[in-house]
Amino acid sequence: MDKRQKILNAATRLFVERGFQNTSTANISKEAGVATGTLFIYFATKDELINTIYKEAKQRMAESLKEGFPQGAATRDKLKHLWTEVAAWALDNSENFRFMHMFSASPFITNLTREEVESTSSFAMQSIKDGMKNGEIASIPIDLFHSILDGFLTGTVRYIAANPSKRKKAIEASFDVFWNGIKGE
Amino acid sequence: MDKRQKILNAATRLFVERGFQNTSTANISKEAGVATGTLFIYFATKDELINTIYKEAKQRMAESLKEGFPQGAATRDKLKHLWTEVAAWALDNSENFRFMHMFSASPFITNLTREEVESTSSFAMQSIKDGMKNGEIASIPIDLFHSILDGFLTGTVRYIAANPSKRKKAIEASFDVFWNGIKGE
């Protein structure tokens, strides 16, 4: 693996384990097996490193959502697909997911990052808008919908992380709650 | 106001504004209008200060939830009460609420804190268990319920914070989604 990737991986691991402030760039370099100076060849600052991890994780997640997305299907099926995929991705990439959570709550997130990222999930948002238009789901402000969805998924994944054996059931159960709430009359 | 409280307020303000790591104890003391050493009379370490802010905020919120809680009412009304109160509290104490969010996602939270805090919302959890028993709401693992509720509320409040004018509407709308999802057959 190239050094850039080694640094990214080591940094993610350590940030999640010890938090941003308790992980020094020296820690990361050591964990990655490179010299302290090398980190700064690939990332101008520690902040840039952190933002990069976030952006790339979000991107990889978005890509995995797109795969097999049932474009023509009913809104319920589309949402179910997204639901399942997000949960799967979060559980299979728990370090990355936890990192994203930490990051969202931190003041690191720059406006630039926010914008770059939001576009990646636009295709999902489009499905929702379509569903609202044709009455398949209830009409509520799209931003509120987004926030609720985000909170919902985070809650579900956090639950599964603590109770891994109930993965399948929990995904179904929470989707049902979600769908019952969201669906049109 | 006493110095302890001044420090607590200044710290909350700065942490929310700049994050934990970008707020030095010297910054806090200055903002609070006390000497650098004074902070350490009331809080042994920076960590203890952070944990204290969290505990006290959570406590105040729990207290405001209890006021006017409709003990004998239907589960829906109880939940509606909680929903409205949490949202109100979060919006009227947005700094505290944002702090709690930051804190939950950080590695600062110690086990002690976690335990001390969890007991404060037990009365709400009891209502939910009761509702499940008598069929008013669907039966899903209580922990999952908790996680979903948490995510839901966070999402709602975050939305309202960004769109203050839609406060009333958003609270109603998100509760409807929640209730439709959660209610028994």
Place this chain on the structure above:
Amino acid sequence: MDKRQKILNAATRLFVERGFQNTSTANISKEAGVATGTLFIYFATKDELINTIYKEAKQRMAESLKEGFPQGAATRDKLKHLWTEVAAWALDNSENFRFMHMFSASPFITNLTREEVESTSSFAMQSIKDGMKNGEIASIPIDLFHSILDGFLTGTVRYIAANPSKRKKAIEASFDVFWNGIKGE
């Protein structure tokens, strides 16, 4: 006991146990059972406290040497008396003795202190000078004699502190070595 004395005692105990730099005035006040400010009523600064402990200890030691000093006796008997008394005092006041040792090696000792103290043991020095004059002991520079004596006693006491059961024997043995070395032809 009055507060001044309580502070002096507590300070001696803590200094010996933890060193000067690891003993704060707050530690001392607490150990003495007085308020932090009280210490500064009796001693203007920490340094003054330290110097006072030294002076008073040295004085008490000198007084105990004077008691029963055989003024008219042969130099050997005078020295033996001093020898025995110093050892006894050091062992019965080991905290004070250890303090004096620490103090001598530190940069705390001010010229003032040094002078005030040196006069206290002048009567012993006089005996030695007399002994040299009349040939009872060998003629070597008085300051060198003083230094040797000091080192000698310190060594003896340190040995006895580590081997308390051999107290009597050690005092005899070391005096013999000393006297054999020192005596005139």
Place this chain on the structure above:
Amino acid sequence: MDKRQKILNAATRLFVERGFQNTSTANISKEAGVATGTLFIYFATKDELINTIYKEAKQRMAESLKEGFPQGAATRDKLKHLWTEVAAWALDNSENFRFMHMFSASPFITNLTREEVESTSSFAMQSIKDGMKNGEIASIPIDLFHSILDGFLTGTVRYIAANPSKRKKAIEASFDVFWNGIKGE
């Protein structure tokens, strides 16, 4: 000269001049002409720095004692050699010697240090034991002997430091006192 050595030298100088507690690591770095952080590359803590100075000084002294040590000679000659060498070393390295004195009386000395160091002077101790066995010197507890010797030398060196012009004479005089005391019947 390498930076480690520069730091060691500067620290020794300042510690002797101003004491441990009145010498900050910043003082040392400045005196050594390096950045404040550099000190901590070579020494993890201030304590470690202090212990290192002691160990290395003691080692260098032991080495200089070994040079030209008259293995086969009479005990008196061996002791005279040690005596002369210690005095010479102490006077030529007065800063180091004074440091060792300060250090011995401080609570800095860790057990580790003590052990590591004691082995360095074992060859001298062996000579003494041998001398006692064959009656060349009086039979007294070896530890007491050690303590006396230590105190004796310290006293002598301190005297010479204060009276440099009398160096030769003082060494002879104090050794005579010592030898007359110590020698067998």
Place this chain on the structure above:
DNA sequence: CATGAATGAGCATTCATTCAT
């Protein structure tokens, strides 16, 4: 005299970042 909360200069140590090799 006695108290102890408050002060703020000072300290040991850390760490993001640089740069000569």
Place this chain on the structure above:
DNA sequence: CATGAATGAATGCTCATTCAT
């Protein structure tokens, strides 16, 4: 590109000392 010794500003925390009560 890669290294890692070196940098020095910044930080959390301590503590001798003061002073209003």
